[in-house]
Amino acid sequence: MIQKKICLLGAFAVGKTSLVARFVKSIYSDQYLTTVGVKVDKKTVTADKQEINLIVWDLAGEDEFQKVQMSYLRGASGYLLVADGTRRSTLETARMLQKRVTQSIGMLPFIFIINKNDLVTEWETDDDTIIEFENQGWSVVKASAKTGDGVEAAFRSIAEKMIGSNYSASSPHSGEEAE
Amino acid sequence: MSDSPLRIVPNKPPESAQPAGSDAAQNEPKQDEMAELRSLLIEPEQIQIKNILERLNNPRVRAREMSRSLPEAIRQRTARDESLKEALTPTIVTAFHNSVKKDPRPVAEAISPLMGPAIRRAISNALNGLIQTLDQTLKHSLSWRGLKWRLEASRTGKSFAEVVLYHTLIYRIEQVFLIDKQSGLLLQHIASGSVSPKDADIVSGMLTAIQEAIRHFAHDSFGAHHDEPIEKIDLGDREVWFEPGSYAVLAVVIRGNAPESLRRDLFAPTIEGIHLEMHETLESFDGDTAPFDVVRPHLENCLHAQYHAHSDPAKFKTPAYVWLSLSLILAVISIWTFLSWREQRRWNNYIDELKSTSGIVVIETGRRDGKHYVAGLRDPLSVSPHDILLQRTQLDPNSVRSRWDLYQTLDPQFVLERAKNLLKPPQGVELKIDNGMLVAGGRAPHQWIVDSRKLAPAIPGVGGYLNQELIDEEMNEIETVGRQIEQHVIRFVMGTTQLVPGQNQELSNLISETQKFIFLAPTVSRRARIQIVGHTDSEGGEDINMRLSQERASRMLSLMASRAIQRDLMTAIGVGTREPLRAESSEPERQFNRSASFKVSLIDQPQEGDRR
Numbered sequence: 054m055i056q057k058k059i060c061l062l063g064a065f066a067v068g069k070t071s072l073v074a075r076f077v078k079s080i081y082s083d084q085y086l087t088t089v090g091v092k093v094d095k096k097t098v099t100a101d102k103q104e105i106n107l108i109v110w111d112l113a114g115e116d117e118f119q120k121v122q123m124s125y126l127r128g129a130s131g132y133l134l135v136a137d138g139t140r141r142s143t144l145e146t147a148r149m150l151q152k153r154v155t156q157s158i159g160m161l162p163f164i165f166i167i168n169k170n171d172l173v174t175e176w177e178t179d180d181d182t183i184i185e186f187e188n189q190g191w192s193v194v195k196a197s198a199k200t201g202d203g204v205e206a207a208f209r210s211i212a213e214k215m216i217g218s219n220y221s222a223s224s225p226h227s228g229e230e231a232e
Numbered sequence: 233m234s235d236s237p238l239r240i241v242p243n244k245p246p247e248s249a250q251p252a253g254s255d256a257a258q259n260e261p262k263q264d265e266m267a268e269l270r271s272l273l274i275e276p277e278q279i280q281i282k283n284i285l286e287r288l289n290n291p292r293v294r295a296r297e298m299s300r301s302l303p304e305a306i307r308q309r310t311a312r313d314e315s316l317k318e319a320l321t322p323t324i325v326t327a328f329h330n331s332v333k334k335d336p337r338p339v340a341e342a343i344s345p346l347m348g349p350a351i352r353r354a355i356s357n358a359l360n361g362l363i364q365t366l367d368q369t370l371k372h373s374l375s376w377r378g379l380k381w382r383l384e385a386s387r388t389g390k391s392f393a394e395v396v397l398y399h400t401l402i403y404r405i406e407q408v409f410l411i412d413k414q415s416g417l418l419l420q421h422i423a424s425g426s427v428s429p430k431d432a433d434i435v436s437g438m439l440t441a442i443q444e445a446i447r448h449f450a451h452d453s454f455g456a457h458h459d460e461p462i463e464k465i466d467l468g469d470r471e472v473w474f475e476p477g478s479y480a481v482l483a484v485v486i487r488g489n490a491p492e493s494l495r496r497d498l499f500a501p502t503i504e505g506i507h508l509e510m511h512e513t514l515e516s517f518d519g520d521t522a523p524f525d526v527v528r529p530h531l532e533n534c535l536h537a538q539y540h541a542h543s544d545p546a547k548f549k550t551p552a553y554v555w556l557s558l559s560l561i562l563a564v565i566s567i568w569t570f571l572s573w574r575e576q577r578r579w580n581n582y583i584d585e586l587k588s589t590s591g592i593v594v595i596e597t598g599r600r601d602g603k604h605y606v607a608g609l610r611d612p613l614s615v616s617p618h619d620i621l622l623q624r625t626q627l628d629p630n631s632v633r634s635r636w637d638l639y640q641t642l643d644p645q646f647v648l649e650r651a652k653n654l655l656k657p658p659q660g661v662e663l664k665i666d667n668g669m670l671v672a673g674g675r676a677p678h679q680w681i682v683d684s685r686k687l688a689p690a691i692p693g694v695g696g697y698l699n700q701e702l703i704d705e706e707m708n709e710i711e712t713v714g715r716q717i718e719q720h721v722i723r724f725v726m727g728t729t730q731l732v733p734g735q736n737q738e739l740s741n742l743i744s745e746t747q748k749f750i751f752l753a754p755t756v757s758r759r760a761r762i763q764i765v766g767h768t769d770s771e772g773g774e775d776i777n778m779r780l781s782q783e784r785a786s787r788m789l790s791l792m793a794s795r796a797i798q799r800d801l802m803t804a805i806g807v808g809t810r811e812p813l814r815a816e817s818s819e820p821e822r823q824f825n826r827s828a829s830f831k832v833s834l835i836d837q838p839q840e841g842d843r844r
């Protein structure tokens with residue numbers, strides 16, 4: 054079976070760990086237990102009629118004190134950028150992280166997840182902002198770890214992107230060294 | 233808080249009632265009564281209200297009161313719903329961030345007790361190996377096993393500690409991961425039978441992430457290089473050892489303490505072998521792990537080697553009877569060792585004794601047919617090696633085989649001894665060796681002197697023989713007797729061959745001395761000769777005197793012969809007046825010349841002389 058490594062990254066408390074829990078175990082909790090370092094999980098998905106074993110690296114969120122370590126992304130075939138729709142600053146963090154990944158690792162397929170779709174009333178993110186991202190070529194998915202809305206879709210589309218995309222030509226070892 | 237809604241409620245302070253009251257008093261006296269009545273009716277309440285208002289408006293009082301109820305209030309609220317938490321979170325988070333931004337030290341100090349043990353543990357892990365090595369080495373160096381392992385160490389060229397570790401550590405290699413170095417994706421994994429493998433590909437990712445995290449920590453904490461390979465991580469009851477290759481890492485999960493040599497002997501060759509075999513596949517790896525099924529034997533070899541060594545604890549349980557017989561063997565060995573050590577020491581002492589004995593030269597020692605063996609040369613005069621063996625050692629003479637060839641040493645002491653043995657010097661003779669010469673001194677019988685003169689130069693080690701100092705006892709005596717004989721003068725009556733009377737004593741002395749002289753002569757290998765010389769005084773004619781002197785000598789010879797002196801040893805001549813004994817200036821001097829005197833001599837007698 055094909056194995057692929059993907060990473061989740063974004064600002065802190067945007068729901069990365071919750072998204073993985075939802076995706077892998079179909080569970081959700083309102084409790085916030087911040088991730089220290091990395092948490093690795095896996096799930097098999099079918100993309101392009103092909104079974105893929107996704108090894109999911111859930112990275113600690115970025116905040117003022119702790120930057121996301123780019124070396125964790127080495128060898129990843131793609132990543133999920135996660136932002137929290139209710140906190141506008143997390144979208145900026147996502148934008149910045151994407152730049153950093155491209156700089157240090159190279160172009161990798163990614164999906165931009167704007168999470169907490171269930172709290173849409175409290176969103177500080179409007180459709181214009183989303184369109185702006187899409188215009189830059191980003192694949193944006195609105196999702197909710199709480200309801201499960203959009204979660205499967207987001208993971209499947211990154212899997213498909215990794216399989217089908219011309220990015221796959223850039224094998225983990227031909228990518229630039231981290232940092 | 234001054235804008236708090238609490239303040240709005242008591243809008244009309246009670247004090248404002250007083251001015252109103254005083255106005256009424258000015259207007260109407262009746263109102264005083266009213267006021268009094270009112271005060272009677274409502275004064276207690278007024279005071280209460282006043283107190284209450286004071287409590288409400290005085291911030292200090294209010295704070296005190298609130299401080300009493302706040303904890304309970306928070307408890308109640310928290311119990312009811314989450315709103316307090318939600319309300320407080322942003323403030324607390326911001327406050328925390330601000331505090332850290334201003335001065336991170338308090339936070340650092342707060343968490344350092346947690347970091348300390350972690351670092352300590354890392355260090356103690358690093359030290360573990362060393363302490364263990366020493367401890368194990370000490371424990372095993374004196375045991376029977378220890379002896380065995382010492383043998384093994386010297387045979388294999390490993391250090392003793394290494395051998396001990398190899399044998400004593402009980403460990404088990406539980407799982408072996410082959411991990412893509414970059415992505416942390418699992419390429420291949422195997423686990424030993426009894427271990428239930430968790431989701432190996434998740435563990436693989438975690439192991440990779442942990443290494444990364446440690447590198448960051450090491451980099452941030454002590455500036456270690458980012459690419460520093462992590463050797464192992466300690467998970468409490470087990471360890472994970474990493475053996476990196478250029479593309480893939482071998483991660484080995486070990487329970488217990490494995491010897492460090494495994495890395496060199498097993499893991500490194502394994503990862504190298506895999507790289508050799510799978511180089512292209514590894515280089516172009518993009519998630520397809522199927523090709524790595526072929527490396528399973530490599531990984532299994534890691535497990536297998538471990539089993540083969542000693543993972544089976546049952547093997548380590550030695551039954552009691554084995555221990556018993558082992559200790560018996562050990563006892564026998566140690567007794568044997570002691571005995572042979574003692575025997576060897578005695579033997580060495582014996583050899584040393586032999587070597588320090590003069591006249592003995594040890595040429596070869598060793599063992600032959602299970603016996604001690606010594607060969608060498610010995611002077612026959614030396615102390616017997618066998619005597620040394622019996623008297624000075626506790627060795628069993630039957631356990632010793634010796635071969636001694638005789639030789640003669642030139643050691644002066646031995647040469648002298650040899651000379652004494654051969655010459656058997658009589659008492660009074662002193663022999664010594666001086667500059668290789670045998671020197672004889674003192675007094676010796678003539679015969680010994682003659683014999684020694686012949687023998688001495690033939691003695692081995694004697695360079696020459698000096699005996700000038702030696703006094704010949706017989707010769708000495710014979711010469712003395714000879715001199716006594718020649719002192720005698722036997723007188724004759726004038727003009728006759730008649731002896732002057734009264735010379736009997738002198739005559740008998742003469743006879744006995746002459747007999748002694750003749751008797752002694754052969755002892756110095758000579759023959760005695762006695763010449764009797766007849767004399768006359770100067771009176772009378774020469775012819776007559778000549779004849780008279782001749783007759784006197786002959787008369788003397790006959791006399792002596794009649795007294796048992798061999799006639800053929802004597803000669804008689806007359807010298808007349810030619811050899812006067814005295815000057816004849818008086819009658820007594822003249823009488824002296826009418827006499828016979830004696831001359832003795834010794835002549836060589838080579839043939840039949842030695843009658844001694």
Ligand SMILES: Nc1nc2c(ncn2[C@@H]2O[C@H](COP(=O)(O)OP(=O)(O)OP(=O)(O)O)[C@@H](O)[C@H]2O)c(=O)[nH]1
Pocket residue numbers: 064065066067068069070071072082083084085086087088089112113114115168169170171172196197198199200
């Ligand atoms: N309403 C709502 N809350 C969510 C959703 N996803 C996550 N949360 C909550 O957001 C908080 C943070 O979620 P996590 O998944 O721990 O966030 P994270 O991104 O992993 O955070 P870090 O690990 O600290 O970077 C938790 O209290 C979650 O319950 C969502 O879709 N809707």
Ligand SMILES: [Mg+2]
Pocket residue numbers: 069070071086087088111112113114
């Ligand atoms: Mg998390």
